[in-house]
Amino acid sequence: MIIILNESANDEQVDHVVAKVAELGLDTTVSKGSFRTVIGVIGDESLIQPDQLEAIPGVAQVVPVMPAYKLASREAHPKASTIEVGSGKVSPVKIGGGYLAMIAGPCAVESAERMDAIASSIRDSGANILRGGAFKPRTSPYSFQGLAEEGLEILRDTGDRYGMPVVTEVVDPRLVDLVCQYTDMIQLGARNMQNFVLLTEVGKTDKPVLLKRGMSATIKDLLMSAEYIMAQGNSNVVLCERGIKSFDPATRNLFDIAAVPQIQELSHLPIIVDPSHATGRPELIPPCALAGVAAGADGVHIEVHNKPEDAMSDGPQALLPEQYAEVMVQIRKVAEVMGKQISKPAAATV
Amino acid sequence: MIIILNESANDEQVDHVVAKVAELGLDTTVSKGSFRTVIGVIGDESLIQPDQLEAIPGVAQVVPVMPAYKLASREAHPKASTIEVGSGKVSPVKIGGGYLAMIAGPCAVESAERMDAIASSIRDSGANILRGGAFKPRTSPYSFQGLAEEGLEILRDTGDRYGMPVVTEVVDPRLVDLVCQYTDMIQLGARNMQNFVLLTEVGKTDKPVLLKRGMSATIKDLLMSAEYIMAQGNSNVVLCERGIKSFDPATRNLFDIAAVPQIQELSHLPIIVDPSHATGRPELIPPCALAGVAAGADGVHIEVHNKPEDAMSDGPQALLPEQYAEVMVQIRKVAEVMGKQISKPAAATV
Amino acid sequence: MIIILNESANDEQVDHVVAKVAELGLDTTVSKGSFRTVIGVIGDESLIQPDQLEAIPGVAQVVPVMPAYKLASREAHPKASTIEVGSGKVSPVKIGGGYLAMIAGPCAVESAERMDAIASSIRDSGANILRGGAFKPRTSPYSFQGLAEEGLEILRDTGDRYGMPVVTEVVDPRLVDLVCQYTDMIQLGARNMQNFVLLTEVGKTDKPVLLKRGMSATIKDLLMSAEYIMAQGNSNVVLCERGIKSFDPATRNLFDIAAVPQIQELSHLPIIVDPSHATGRPELIPPCALAGVAAGADGVHIEVHNKPEDAMSDGPQALLPEQYAEVMVQIRKVAEVMGKQISKPAAATV
Amino acid sequence: MIIILNESANDEQVDHVVAKVAELGLDTTVSKGSFRTVIGVIGDESLIQPDQLEAIPGVAQVVPVMPAYKLASREAHPKASTIEVGSGKVSPVKIGGGYLAMIAGPCAVESAERMDAIASSIRDSGANILRGGAFKPRTSPYSFQGLAEEGLEILRDTGDRYGMPVVTEVVDPRLVDLVCQYTDMIQLGARNMQNFVLLTEVGKTDKPVLLKRGMSATIKDLLMSAEYIMAQGNSNVVLCERGIKSFDPATRNLFDIAAVPQIQELSHLPIIVDPSHATGRPELIPPCALAGVAAGADGVHIEVHNKPEDAMSDGPQALLPEQYAEVMVQIRKVAEVMGKQISKPAAATV
Missing domain, CATH: 3.30.70.1140 (Phospho-2-dehydro-3-deoxyheptonate aldolase; domain 1)
Structure with missing residues (x-):
C-alpha cells in the first residue's frame, strides 16, 4: 500500500x-x-x-498494491480451476481449464412440455447444462415471477431425463436450501451480485455457483463478490460476463468482451459469457457467442425458447432451437481453433 | 402502447x-x-x-405510453406526498410537500459514546433524523459488517434520548421484523434497490422506507422499485439520489442533481439527496448539499463522524460535526429562498 | 511520479x-x-x-503526483481568476472571483428581429452576456448549419445596441480571425473540446474563451484542454459544465454538478454551468440553474428563444423569455446567499 | 415519425x-x-x-421511424460494400464484403529506420496496410505532436518499398490536401469523429477514409458522421470500433464488440476493430483481435512497435512484432472459420 x-x-x-x-x-x-x-x-x-x-x-x-480478493486471485492459485457440475444421472460437466460450458435453456421454466421440447433440441445441438428460472427477479411487481418449487421440479426432472446437469437462480436466502435440493449449480443473478447476505448463504453450500456480473460492477467488484462466496468455504465459483450499463440505448447492455482475458489474468476461476443478456437481441447473440469463445471464454450461456412471443419472460433475447443449432456448429469450429473441449452430458433416458 | x-x-x-x-x-x-x-x-x-x-x-x-409504475406516479396522486417519520418520544418529522428531512449520523453505529456525541452535535445544528448502520453491506467479506442487534439498541436509545427519529438499513429479509422493532424508518441501500425479495418484505411493514437509488439504476428503475414496496401496501416511500456510476474516477459516484426535478415531475413521492455517497469526498459535500436544496430536494442525508480516521466504515466521506454545523447554516438560507420548512425533532431528554 | x-x-x-x-x-x-x-x-x-x-x-x-496541467492549476495561481469580457460600448462584464456571468440567448442567430427581441427581454431580466451561434456543429449534414458571417454581424450589432458583450462559437481554425473580428468571447463547443488544432488557434488570440466540457471528458481532460489554450499565451479561459454521457436516456446529458467545486479546488479558472445542454428539457433548466449557483458556479448559461418550435436548432431546450425572467429572480436570491455579484452590462442605446 | x-x-x-x-x-x-x-x-x-x-x-x-443517415444505411445499399485501398505500387487491398483489412504499424512515425523495421516484420506476418501517425492529437500540449510532413514522407516511402498501402491521420482541415498527397487512406481519429468541418473536407476528396468511433459516440452518431463524409460525395468510408468510455478504470476504453454485427445490420459500410486503443494493454490485444474477427469484423487494426518503451506515443498499447506474428497465426484460423479472405499487398521492392 x-x-x-x-x-x-x-x-x-x-x-x-x-x-x-x-x-x-x-x-x-x-x-x-x-x-x-x-x-x-x-x-x-x-x-x-x-x-x-x-x-x-x-x-x-x-x-493498494495487493489484490483485495485473495482466494479468487491468480496469485493464490496460479493454475486455472476446473469446476465440475452435476453427478449421478447427470455425470459431471467440466468448466474451465480447457473445458467449455454450453449452458442453454429458457429464461423461465414455464411448463414440463416446453422444457422437454427445448431440452431435447439443445442437447442435440451440443448444450451440456440446462438452465431455467423458477424464481424470476422482475423489475415490475406485476410481471410473472416464476413457478417456484413447481418450476424446480420440472427442471430437475427434465435434466435427469436428458442427462444434463441443471442450473437455476436463487434470489432469497431463505430458499437456498430448497433450491439446492433440486439443482446442480446455483445461479446468482446480476442484480444480486452484491447481495452479500445471499452470497454468504450460497457460500455455505457445496454447490457450484454461477455468479453473474452486475451491470455496473467493475471486474474487481465481481472478484470481490466471488471472494465472499469462497470465504465461506465454497470454491466452486464460475463467473459470467453478461453485459454492463452503457450510454448507447441500442442494446440492452454492453457486452464487455475484454473482461474475459482480464479475469483470466487476475483469477483462476472460469469465466463464461452470456450474449443473450449482454445484447438482448437475437441477431446479435451468434456473433457475440463466437467472439466470446475466440476471446478465450470458458463457456457460453444462451437463452433458447421455442416460441419467444409466448415466453413469460425475456422472449426477445432468446434464440429459437434451430438458431441455437446453427450457432453451435460455428462455436465448435472456433473452440477447435482455441484448443478447447466441450464435455458431453450423460446419456439421456428418453 | x-x-x-x-x-x-x-x-x-x-x-x-x-x-x-x-x-x-x-x-x-x-x-x-x-x-x-x-x-x-x-x-x-x-x-x-x-x-x-x-x-x-x-x-x-x-x-409504452403509460408509466409502468402506477402507485408511484404523479398521475395516480397529483399532490406531492408528505411522509411522517417517528412517533411517541420522537414525535413525527415531515418529509415532502414543503418539508425537508435533515438526516445525519455516522455510517455505522460503533459505540454508544460515539453515537451520543454525534447525535448531540448534529441535533444542535438542525438535523431532525438520526442515522446509523447496524448491518453494513461491505464489498469485502473481510471488512467490518456492523454491530447487528447491539447497534440497533444503541441507535434506538440514542434517538429516544435526543428526541430524534432514527433510520437504519436492513439487508436481510429474515431480519426485517427485528429491524422494525428498533427503527422509525427502514433504509434500503443502493446495492439492494433491485433486491425484489427485500423490497417485498419491507412493503409488508408500515414503516416509512428510505429507498436509495442503485448506482446504475435509471429514474424509471428507481420508481419501479418504489412500486414494488407500494404494491405490498406500504406507501410511505422516500426516494434518495446518492450518485450513479460514471466514467470519471475523480469522485466515487456522479451526483445526478437533475434526478430531483425529474422525479418530482413523474412521482408524488419525496426525493432527498445524499451528497456523502454521491461524492465520497468531504470537501464536495457542502456545495452538493446546497445544490440539492436549491434544485428542490425534500431533504439532505449527510454522514457525520467525530473522528473519520477511526470510522469503521466510509470515514473519508463524513463531515466533522463542526463542518456539518457550518453547512446547515447555509442550507437554512437556501431553504428559505425555496420556501421550505425543516421539521424540528421532539424535545431531547438529555 | x-x-x-x-x-x-x-x-x-x-x-x-x-x-x-x-x-x-x-x-x-x-x-x-x-x-x-x-x-x-x-x-x-x-x-x-x-x-x-x-x-x-x-x-x-x-x-503521477503532479497535475499534468500547470498553467490551469491552483498550485500555479492560488487566487481565483476573474476574467473580463467585452470593452468599449459593451464595457467589461466580470466572471469569477465573486462575479457571476449570466449568459443567455438563442442557440443559433436566426434573424436580426428575433435577436433583438430576445436580447431586449433577457437584458431586462438580468442577463449580462448575449449568446448566439453563427456556425452550428450539427450531427446531421442535412440540418441548418448557421447564418455564418451574416449571423456574426447580427450578433455584434445586437450586442452593441444593448450594451451586452457577445459570445459565439468557432468550429473551424480557418475562421478564428473572422470570428474574433465580431465577438467579445469565443466559445469552443463540447464536440471540439479535444480539437487540439482549434484550441491552439484560439490560444493565439487574446479573446476570452468559453471552453465547454466534452460529453465524455473527465475533469482532468477539461483542464488539459484549457492548458492547450493557455500554453499559447491566452489565459482568459472560462470553463463550462454542460452535461456528460450517462446510461439513463431520460435526459439528453447528465448534469455533473459536483464538477463545479472540484474544478474550483483544482484550478483558478472560473467555471460556469449550462443547464440547457446538460438537461435538454426546459422544465429542468430552472432547478438545475439554481443548483449550479448554490454549488458555487461562477455563472449560468441558458438558451432562450421566443418561439422554440420555430427555432432552427435545439428549440426544446430553450426557455421562453418570461421563463428566463422567473428563474433570474430566484437566481439572484441564491446568488445573494452565496455572496456573489452579477456585473451589469453597459447602457443600452436602444 | x-x-x-x-x-x-x-x-x-x-x-x-x-x-x-x-x-x-x-x-x-x-x-x-x-x-x-x-x-x-x-x-x-x-x-x-x-x-x-x-x-x-x-x-x-x-x-423517428426512418434512419437519419441515408447514404450509409443498408436500406440505401443492401449489399455490403467493398472498399479498395491503394493503387499503383501498392496495388489495391480490399476491405469488406468478405475481405479483411489487416492494418498495423506504430502509433507515430518516428524515424525511417524504425518504420522500415516494423513494416518488414508485420508484412511478413500478414499485415496488408501500414499505419503511422505524422500529426498526433495529444491530450497534453507538452507531448510529442508528430513529425508532420517529414513523417508523411517516411510513411509513403516505406509503404512503397514494401508494397503496402498506407493510412495516416489528418487533424487539421487546412492540411487535408497535403496529407492526401502522401497517403492511400485518411484516418479520422476518435476525438475528431464529430469535427464536422474536418469530415466535410475529407468528404470532398476521393481517398478512402478510416473513421474511428468517438469514445462517447453511439452507433447512430458514428453512422451520422459517415453520412457527413458521404454527403460530400466520398462513399469510401471504413468504420472502426476502438472502444468507448466506461465506468471501469481497468482498461483504457471498453471494447464494444457487439457494435460490429449491429453496424453490419444497419449499414453497408465495412467495420473493423482496433483492440489496441480499445483496451490499451498488450496482453488483451490478441484475445480481443480474435473476438473481433469471430464477431464478423471486416478487419483488425493493431499498433506494433519494436521498442515500446522508446515509443514517442502510446507505447504501452503496442504489440511487439513477434507478438503480432503470433496473433496473426490465430487470426488466420478464425478468418477461415468465418469464410473471410485477407488481401495480399503488392510485391515488396526491398
Missing part, C-alpha cells in the same frame, strides 16, 4: 500517518520527493482499510 | 401482431405509413408485457 | 526502470516492500511521459 | 401539431387512445427536424 500525501502536507501529518499504520501493526518507509511525500506500507496490507488512511488530513490518495 | 414494425414487415406479420394483442384483450388501430406500419394499442396497456410483442417477427420497437 | 512494479518483477527490470528514468534526467528511490517494489521519481516529473515507463516490462502502474 | 402527446394534451395542441406538420409539407393521421393521442406523420420524415416538434407544448416524445 502506498500513501500519497497532499503537496501541502506538513511533518505533523506525516507523523500522524506513520503512527496510524504502526497502530495497525505495520511498518512504513517515508520518501520525501520534491513535490510530495510518499509513504510506503511494509507488511500485509489486508490488515488496513484504505478508508481509514484516506480519512486522515493531509492524505491525497491511497494506492 | 405503440408498436412500430420493420420496414420489411408483411401483412401476415401485421395480422399476427393484431391477433396477439386481441388475444390479450385489447384493441388496435393500424396505420400504414409510406415507410413503416405502426400499430396503436387501445386500452389498458399494463395488461401487456412489451417483451411479448417485441419477440414477434416483424416488430421493430414497442413504445 | 511513483512506479509500482509487478509482484514478479526481477532485479534486472528494476535496474532497467531506474536507468530509463536516469536517461530522462531524474533521480529515483527504490523501496522493496514485502509484496512489490515501488520506485519513486525525484524531480520534475513533467519531463517524463508515463507511457514510456508503463511500456517497460515489469511495470504494473505509474502514478 | 410518430408524435406522442402528453396525457394532458388538449385538442388545440393536437391541431397545432397537425398544422405544423402540414406547414412542413407532410400529412398526418391522428389516433386518440384511451390514455394519449398519437399522431403519425405520413411522407418523407427527413423534411422535419424532430426538435421542432418536440418544442411544441403538449408533445411528449417524437419517435
Whole structure:
C-alpha cells in the first residue's frame, strides 16, 4: 500500500500517518520527493482499510498494491480451476481449464412440455447444462415471477431425463436450501451480485455457483463478490460476463468482451459469457457467442425458447432451437481453433 | 402502447401482431405509413408485457405510453406526498410537500459514546433524523459488517434520548421484523434497490422506507422499485439520489442533481439527496448539499463522524460535526429562498 | 511520479526502470516492500511521459503526483481568476472571483428581429452576456448549419445596441480571425473540446474563451484542454459544465454538478454551468440553474428563444423569455446567499 | 415519425401539431387512445427536424421511424460494400464484403529506420496496410505532436518499398490536401469523429477514409458522421470500433464488440476493430483481435512497435512484432472459420 500525501502536507501529518499504520501493526518507509511525500506500507496490507488512511488530513490518495480478493486471485492459485457440475444421472460437466460450458435453456421454466421440447433440441445441438428460472427477479411487481418449487421440479426432472446437469437462480436466502435440493449449480443473478447476505448463504453450500456480473460492477467488484462466496468455504465459483450499463440505448447492455482475458489474468476461476443478456437481441447473440469463445471464454450461456412471443419472460433475447443449432456448429469450429473441449452430458433416458 | 414494425414487415406479420394483442384483450388501430406500419394499442396497456410483442417477427420497437409504475406516479396522486417519520418520544418529522428531512449520523453505529456525541452535535445544528448502520453491506467479506442487534439498541436509545427519529438499513429479509422493532424508518441501500425479495418484505411493514437509488439504476428503475414496496401496501416511500456510476474516477459516484426535478415531475413521492455517497469526498459535500436544496430536494442525508480516521466504515466521506454545523447554516438560507420548512425533532431528554 | 512494479518483477527490470528514468534526467528511490517494489521519481516529473515507463516490462502502474496541467492549476495561481469580457460600448462584464456571468440567448442567430427581441427581454431580466451561434456543429449534414458571417454581424450589432458583450462559437481554425473580428468571447463547443488544432488557434488570440466540457471528458481532460489554450499565451479561459454521457436516456446529458467545486479546488479558472445542454428539457433548466449557483458556479448559461418550435436548432431546450425572467429572480436570491455579484452590462442605446 | 402527446394534451395542441406538420409539407393521421393521442406523420420524415416538434407544448416524445443517415444505411445499399485501398505500387487491398483489412504499424512515425523495421516484420506476418501517425492529437500540449510532413514522407516511402498501402491521420482541415498527397487512406481519429468541418473536407476528396468511433459516440452518431463524409460525395468510408468510455478504470476504453454485427445490420459500410486503443494493454490485444474477427469484423487494426518503451506515443498499447506474428497465426484460423479472405499487398521492392 502506498500513501500519497497532499503537496501541502506538513511533518505533523506525516507523523500522524506513520503512527496510524504502526497502530495497525505495520511498518512504513517515508520518501520525501520534491513535490510530495510518499509513504510506503511494509507488511500485509489486508490488515488496513484504505478508508481509514484516506480519512486522515493531509492524505491525497491511497494506492493498494495487493489484490483485495485473495482466494479468487491468480496469485493464490496460479493454475486455472476446473469446476465440475452435476453427478449421478447427470455425470459431471467440466468448466474451465480447457473445458467449455454450453449452458442453454429458457429464461423461465414455464411448463414440463416446453422444457422437454427445448431440452431435447439443445442437447442435440451440443448444450451440456440446462438452465431455467423458477424464481424470476422482475423489475415490475406485476410481471410473472416464476413457478417456484413447481418450476424446480420440472427442471430437475427434465435434466435427469436428458442427462444434463441443471442450473437455476436463487434470489432469497431463505430458499437456498430448497433450491439446492433440486439443482446442480446455483445461479446468482446480476442484480444480486452484491447481495452479500445471499452470497454468504450460497457460500455455505457445496454447490457450484454461477455468479453473474452486475451491470455496473467493475471486474474487481465481481472478484470481490466471488471472494465472499469462497470465504465461506465454497470454491466452486464460475463467473459470467453478461453485459454492463452503457450510454448507447441500442442494446440492452454492453457486452464487455475484454473482461474475459482480464479475469483470466487476475483469477483462476472460469469465466463464461452470456450474449443473450449482454445484447438482448437475437441477431446479435451468434456473433457475440463466437467472439466470446475466440476471446478465450470458458463457456457460453444462451437463452433458447421455442416460441419467444409466448415466453413469460425475456422472449426477445432468446434464440429459437434451430438458431441455437446453427450457432453451435460455428462455436465448435472456433473452440477447435482455441484448443478447447466441450464435455458431453450423460446419456439421456428418453 | 405503440408498436412500430420493420420496414420489411408483411401483412401476415401485421395480422399476427393484431391477433396477439386481441388475444390479450385489447384493441388496435393500424396505420400504414409510406415507410413503416405502426400499430396503436387501445386500452389498458399494463395488461401487456412489451417483451411479448417485441419477440414477434416483424416488430421493430414497442413504445409504452403509460408509466409502468402506477402507485408511484404523479398521475395516480397529483399532490406531492408528505411522509411522517417517528412517533411517541420522537414525535413525527415531515418529509415532502414543503418539508425537508435533515438526516445525519455516522455510517455505522460503533459505540454508544460515539453515537451520543454525534447525535448531540448534529441535533444542535438542525438535523431532525438520526442515522446509523447496524448491518453494513461491505464489498469485502473481510471488512467490518456492523454491530447487528447491539447497534440497533444503541441507535434506538440514542434517538429516544435526543428526541430524534432514527433510520437504519436492513439487508436481510429474515431480519426485517427485528429491524422494525428498533427503527422509525427502514433504509434500503443502493446495492439492494433491485433486491425484489427485500423490497417485498419491507412493503409488508408500515414503516416509512428510505429507498436509495442503485448506482446504475435509471429514474424509471428507481420508481419501479418504489412500486414494488407500494404494491405490498406500504406507501410511505422516500426516494434518495446518492450518485450513479460514471466514467470519471475523480469522485466515487456522479451526483445526478437533475434526478430531483425529474422525479418530482413523474412521482408524488419525496426525493432527498445524499451528497456523502454521491461524492465520497468531504470537501464536495457542502456545495452538493446546497445544490440539492436549491434544485428542490425534500431533504439532505449527510454522514457525520467525530473522528473519520477511526470510522469503521466510509470515514473519508463524513463531515466533522463542526463542518456539518457550518453547512446547515447555509442550507437554512437556501431553504428559505425555496420556501421550505425543516421539521424540528421532539424535545431531547438529555 | 511513483512506479509500482509487478509482484514478479526481477532485479534486472528494476535496474532497467531506474536507468530509463536516469536517461530522462531524474533521480529515483527504490523501496522493496514485502509484496512489490515501488520506485519513486525525484524531480520534475513533467519531463517524463508515463507511457514510456508503463511500456517497460515489469511495470504494473505509474502514478503521477503532479497535475499534468500547470498553467490551469491552483498550485500555479492560488487566487481565483476573474476574467473580463467585452470593452468599449459593451464595457467589461466580470466572471469569477465573486462575479457571476449570466449568459443567455438563442442557440443559433436566426434573424436580426428575433435577436433583438430576445436580447431586449433577457437584458431586462438580468442577463449580462448575449449568446448566439453563427456556425452550428450539427450531427446531421442535412440540418441548418448557421447564418455564418451574416449571423456574426447580427450578433455584434445586437450586442452593441444593448450594451451586452457577445459570445459565439468557432468550429473551424480557418475562421478564428473572422470570428474574433465580431465577438467579445469565443466559445469552443463540447464536440471540439479535444480539437487540439482549434484550441491552439484560439490560444493565439487574446479573446476570452468559453471552453465547454466534452460529453465524455473527465475533469482532468477539461483542464488539459484549457492548458492547450493557455500554453499559447491566452489565459482568459472560462470553463463550462454542460452535461456528460450517462446510461439513463431520460435526459439528453447528465448534469455533473459536483464538477463545479472540484474544478474550483483544482484550478483558478472560473467555471460556469449550462443547464440547457446538460438537461435538454426546459422544465429542468430552472432547478438545475439554481443548483449550479448554490454549488458555487461562477455563472449560468441558458438558451432562450421566443418561439422554440420555430427555432432552427435545439428549440426544446430553450426557455421562453418570461421563463428566463422567473428563474433570474430566484437566481439572484441564491446568488445573494452565496455572496456573489452579477456585473451589469453597459447602457443600452436602444 | 410518430408524435406522442402528453396525457394532458388538449385538442388545440393536437391541431397545432397537425398544422405544423402540414406547414412542413407532410400529412398526418391522428389516433386518440384511451390514455394519449398519437399522431403519425405520413411522407418523407427527413423534411422535419424532430426538435421542432418536440418544442411544441403538449408533445411528449417524437419517435423517428426512418434512419437519419441515408447514404450509409443498408436500406440505401443492401449489399455490403467493398472498399479498395491503394493503387499503383501498392496495388489495391480490399476491405469488406468478405475481405479483411489487416492494418498495423506504430502509433507515430518516428524515424525511417524504425518504420522500415516494423513494416518488414508485420508484412511478413500478414499485415496488408501500414499505419503511422505524422500529426498526433495529444491530450497534453507538452507531448510529442508528430513529425508532420517529414513523417508523411517516411510513411509513403516505406509503404512503397514494401508494397503496402498506407493510412495516416489528418487533424487539421487546412492540411487535408497535403496529407492526401502522401497517403492511400485518411484516418479520422476518435476525438475528431464529430469535427464536422474536418469530415466535410475529407468528404470532398476521393481517398478512402478510416473513421474511428468517438469514445462517447453511439452507433447512430458514428453512422451520422459517415453520412457527413458521404454527403460530400466520398462513399469510401471504413468504420472502426476502438472502444468507448466506461465506468471501469481497468482498461483504457471498453471494447464494444457487439457494435460490429449491429453496424453490419444497419449499414453497408465495412467495420473493423482496433483492440489496441480499445483496451490499451498488450496482453488483451490478441484475445480481443480474435473476438473481433469471430464477431464478423471486416478487419483488425493493431499498433506494433519494436521498442515500446522508446515509443514517442502510446507505447504501452503496442504489440511487439513477434507478438503480432503470433496473433496473426490465430487470426488466420478464425478468418477461415468465418469464410473471410485477407488481401495480399503488392510485391515488396526491398
